[in-house]
Amino acid sequence: MTATAATVLSTTEIPDEATAVRTPVAAERMARAKKAYTTRFLARRVEMDPGGYELLSGSAVRPAAGDVVLARVAEIGQHKRLEGPGSRRQTLFVGDEVLVAYGHRYAPDQFEAAVPQDLRSSHLIAAGGLTGVVTAQHAGMAPATVLEPVGLLADHAGVVNLARLAPHRLRTDVPRTASGRFPAGRPTVVAVLGTSMNSGKSTTLACLVRGLATSGLRVAAGKVTGTGAGGDPRLFADAGAAAVLDFTDFGLPSTFRVDHGRVRALLASVVDALAASQPDVVVVEIADGVYQAETARLLGDPIFPAVVDRVVFAAGDALGASAGVRVLEDAGIDVAAVSGVLTASPLATREAGAALAVPVLPTFGLVEPGTATALLPR
Structure with missing residues (x-):
């Protein structure tokens, strides 16, 4: 199902026959x-x-x-x-x-x-x-x-x-200044972000999907930004997501250097399209780290808190976890927990736990229904 309001991204025109x-x-x-x-x-x-x-x-x-x-x-x-x-x-x-x-x-x-x-x-x-x-x-x-x-x-x-x-189109009616819940009537939305590439975001998201689905909730999952590949969407489906989409379903091979207007439209459009499958929870991944240009600008846009209810943050070490949570909280974003690669190390997990006020949860512990559902807003 595509968004009701649509636009086709610009395509290359065929050069004049005399020169091509x-x-x-x-x-x-x-x-x-x-x-x-x-x-x-x-x-x-x-x-x-x-x-x-x-x-x-x-x-x-x-x-x-x-x-x-x-x-x-x-x-x-x-x-x-x-x-x-x-x-x-x-x-x-x-x-x-x-x-x-x-x-x-x-x-x-x-x-x-x-x-x-x-x-x-x-x-x-x-x-x-x-x-x-x-x-x-x-x-x-x-x-x-x-x-x-x-x-x-x-x-x-x-x-x-x-x-x-592509089967889906970007919404053209995303407000420049968003407040409240957008799109209206959407389900709970949790975003997974991280310190960088390979910080454990996709695995964290998949384990969270598994825990929520095992609890009896209907879950949809998506990837808003990144580089086109099938591994993550299939991982999300294997974990139990009832519907899966990513930016390639909207016609983008990657999101690096995509203008901000389209990135913010992607966030709303992916969530909107996933919400059409009538899930209880939508979980989406924002690729790369919080300092990556497109991600950083998205986090500072009012559309982000209007679409996303809570964030689970994936990090590779305790210092990265502490710095990343601070960046998110300074932006007014509700961080539910830290997980990711650092939790493979009990010592790194203890270090992060001592430095943070939010829980630090083992990635594969998120498959437990009680652990996963506790991250949802009450």
């Missing part, structure tokens, strides 16, 4: 290309009818975030597998043709990358099927897998952009 090379794509070639998780809605369409596509190439072509590109694997690097539409990891070989989406990436433990301004050589910057040019990387990462774009994919309606194929 158009090459029809044989149906067999479309069917054979390896499809990514980010392009799963396109993959469904291609499975029904692989004909009617062409490639746009040449110096006039300017890719945009969300545009689908047919690219050839030129060199295998960090990502040796491509997550497919059903989340199976497809082994990549040099010479493979893949259908992936352009996007920006923010991953302190992996890559920072940007959409290039032309069809130059690019990189596979996320296994879920995101391509861009790496601008910085963690020292522990191998060089990124290299892709050679063949051309932007186009059909009768223009360049194929994820936003055009």
